Amino acid sequence: MRNAYLDALYELAKNNKNVIALVADIGAIVYDKYREDFPDRFINCGVAESNMITVAAGLASCGKVPFTYTITPFITMRTYEQIRDDVCLHNANVKIVGVGAGLRYSTLGPTHHAIEDIAIMKTLPNMKIISPCDPIESKMATFAMAEIKGPVYFRIGTGGEPRIYDSSYKYQFGKGVVMRGGSDATIIATGGIVYDAIKASEELEKENISTRVINIHTIKPIDKEIIIKSARDTGIIVTVEEHNIEGGFGESVASVILENYNHQVKFKRLGIKDCFCSYYGSHQELKSHFGIGKKDMVREVKNLYKQKIHIGE
Amino acid sequence: MDLESIVKEIRKKVLIMCYHAGGGHVAPSFSCVELLIALYFKILRIDKNNYNNDDRDRFILSKGHASALLYAILAEKGFIDKNILNTFCQKDSILGGHPEKHLVHGVEMSTGSLGHGLSYGAGIALAGKINKKSYRVFALLSDGECQEGSVWEAALFASHHKLDHLIAIVDHNKLQSLDKVDNILTLNPFVEKWQSFGWEVREINGHNMKEIIDVLEKIPFSKNKPSVVIAHTIKGKGVSFMENNPIWHYRIPHTKEEWEIACKELGIDKSEFREVFK
Numbered sequence: 001m002r003n004a005y006l007d008a009l010y011e012l013a014k015n016n017k018n019v020i021a022l023v024a025d026i027g028a029i030v031y032d033k034y035r036e037d038f039p040d041r042f043i044n045c046g047v048a049e050s051n052m053i054t055v056a057a058g059l060a061s062c063g064k065v066p067f068t069y070t071i072t073p074f075i076t077m078r079t080y081e082q083i084r085d086d087v088c089l090h091n092a093n094v095k096i097v098g099v100g101a102g103l104r105y106s107t108l109g110p111t112h113h114a115i116e117d118i119a120i121m122k123t124l125p126n127m128k129i130i131s132p133c134d135p136i137e138s139k140m141a142t143f144a145m146a147e148i149k150g151p152v153y154f155r156i157g158t159g160g161e162p163r164i165y166d167s168s169y170k171y172q173f174g175k176g177v178v179m180r181g182g183s184d185a186t187i188i189a190t191g192g193i194v195y196d197a198i199k200a201s202e203e204l205e206k207e208n209i210s211t212r213v214i215n216i217h218t219i220k221p222i223d224k225e226i227i228i229k230s231a232r233d234t235g236i237i238v239t240v241e242e243h244n245i246e247g248g249f250g251e252s253v254a255s256v257i258l259e260n261y262n263h264q265v266k267f268k269r270l271g272i273k274d275c276f277c278s279y280y281g282s283h284q285e286l287k288s289h290f291g292i293g294k295k296d297m298v299r300e301v302k303n304l305y306k307q308k309i310h311i312g313e
Numbered sequence: 314m315d316l317e318s319i320v321k322e323i324r325k326k327v328l329i330m331c332y333h334a335g336g337g338h339v340a341p342s343f344s345c346v347e348l349l350i351a352l353y354f355k356i357l358r359i360d361k362n363n364y365n366n367d368d369r370d371r372f373i374l375s376k377g378h379a380s381a382l383l384y385a386i387l388a389e390k391g392f393i394d395k396n397i398l399n400t401f402c403q404k405d406s407i408l409g410g411h412p413e414k415h416l417v418h419g420v421e422m423s424t425g426s427l428g429h430g431l432s433y434g435a436g437i438a439l440a441g442k443i444n445k446k447s448y449r450v451f452a453l454l455s456d457g458e459c460q461e462g463s464v465w466e467a468a469l470f471a472s473h474h475k476l477d478h479l480i481a482i483v484d485h486n487k488l489q490s491l492d493k494v495d496n497i498l499t500l501n502p503f504v505e506k507w508q509s510f511g512w513e514v515r516e517i518n519g520h521n522m523k524e525i526i527d528v529l530e531k532i533p534f535s536k537n538k539p540s541v542v543i544a545h546t547i548k549g550k551g552v553s554f555m556e557n558n559p560i561w562h563y564r565i566p567h568t569k570e571e572w573e574i575a576c577k578e579l580g581i582d583k584s585e586f587r588e589v590f591k
């Protein structure tokens with residue numbers, strides 16, 4: 001996802017002289033081509049993230065389009081008041097790109113995990129949140145983000161995420177995507193974990209539970225329609241996020257349903273259960289350990305499905 | 314074992330740990346091996362038996378990415394079992410890419426995000442002053458880390474409150490993660506900055522054990538002032554191709570040749586690896 005983002009950034013910089021990349025000593029070799037061709041529009045601000053954000057806001061006030069980039073906690077949490085006051089309060093055209101969504105930096109531990117960022121970013125007025133699920137979407141969404149005037153938080157993985165879409169995919173800001181059809185239950189996910197949701201749905205199909213998978217790549221503003229429709233069509237919603245369930249994506253989905261759909265829905269949030277992920281291993285191992293693996297999705301859907309059938313009888 | 318042999322052993326261990334982990338901050342660890350060994354074996358009044366004692370000295374690894382080095386030393390000092398070193402960053406291990414206090418005995422502060430250690434140290438030093446304790450607080454910072462504004466807030470605070478039992482040690486290897494510090498965001502004039510913030514400064518060669526011990530035995534350098542030791546070091550020290558080259562910030566040898574050279578230069582016998590590398 002990171003390289004796809006950078007490919008798009010390169011093209012944006014080529015076509016718009018106002019695009020400027022700011023990093024905080026992260027992004028090594030991946031920026032090489034960009035740096036070579038646009039040396040004046042690449043600033044490594046050093047290990048000083050808060051300053052980077054407000055400098056970006058200042059640049060934006062002069063018509064520049066800054067794309068700021070570093071590891072997620074450092075760009076969203078250390079800088080939070082700068083983002084609130086200098087970027088969001090000014091509705092400044094600053095793009096905030098956090099690399100290493102969720103547990104992506106698994107072995108680097110809790111200081112490098114990003115499981116609170118959605119919660120704190122979604123509560124900022126003027127902020128939009130994009131969370132692509134694969135490299136293709138990451139690239140397309142980068143172009144879309146450039147079209148938006150104002151703050152955007154872009155939540156990406158690192159590298160090596162599997163491709164889900166093919167190149168014919170058309171990204172539409174604010175519109176959820178049905179990744180797999182299904183009529184018995186729906187899994188609604190965001191980010192790289194959409195891939196696991198698709199795998200879970202495939203497995204559920206073998207057990208004759210037809211499970212729809214929805215990719216919400218725009219967390220804010222969220223696509224209400226696709227969520228309400230899935231609640232209506234399937235009666236079961238399981239949300240999955242690589243994030244703390246407290247304040248997370250699942251809560252956003254739940255609010256949409258509660259406020260807009262007056263019928264019974266079986267609902268379950270899967271996410272990190274309000275703990276720091278002080279545990280090591282690969283990214284996949286961490287997801288399983290913290291209850292957001294494919295198996296967990298399968299289990300939850302089955303549980304709710306049993307309940308639904310039971311009530312139906 | 315004499316200190317020089319410990320230094321050698323620890324460098325080997327760090328590389329072997331990172332080999333088993335499949336990654337790690339080798340070069341950032343190698344620049345501060347001598348500094349940590351001098352601290353743990355000569356200076357710090359800490360051992361595994363007094364660790365719960367409030368009078369112990371404190372050591373904070375503010376550049377938490379050198380965790381492999383800290384674990385290797387904690388194992389050497391008996392805080393943790395040597396047998397777990399090679400589980401570094403693997404499934405079910407307690408040894409992560411940054412140290413976590415609640416997981417690893419002997420870790421004073423969970424670090425990983427740069428620019429926190431000196432403030433935390435200042436807090437411990439202030440508590441010591443209020444409680445009339447005589448412990449000292451040492452924080453190891455990296456030079457790129459000193460670009461964080463929070464480091465300078467801590468520096469102001471410590472000198473204002475005359476925390477002369479707080480000692481910052483800067484691993485001044487002149488590199489950060491993408492490039493030379495001076496090419497990214499210079500700290501110069503570095504010594505004068507610390508002085509003007511009210512700190513007493515000493516500069517040493519951070520790979521010379523005698524210089525390190527000599528200087529740390531003299532703290533506080535000046536009554537009522539916090540002390541900072543600027544240790545000139547070489548990032549990646551000990552493996553020729555890693556030295557002074559930023560690409561090695563977060564990387565282990567990849568090719569067979571790289572492994573051969575690294576093992577030869579560090580004196581590693583390949584039987585020490587769990588499996589022979591390809």
Ligand SMILES: Cc1ncc(C[n+]2csc(CCOP(=O)(O)OP(=O)(O)O)c2C)c(N)n1
Pocket residue numbers: 024025026047071074078340341344376378425426427428455456457458459484486488489490548562
């Ligand atoms: C607040 C924060 N920003 C960014 C990082 C990512 N990071 C880890 S090490 C490093 C820079 C390494 O340079 P330096 O601080 O000089 O350490 P050393 O050269 O000793 O490894 C960066 C940017 C971090 N850990 N914390």
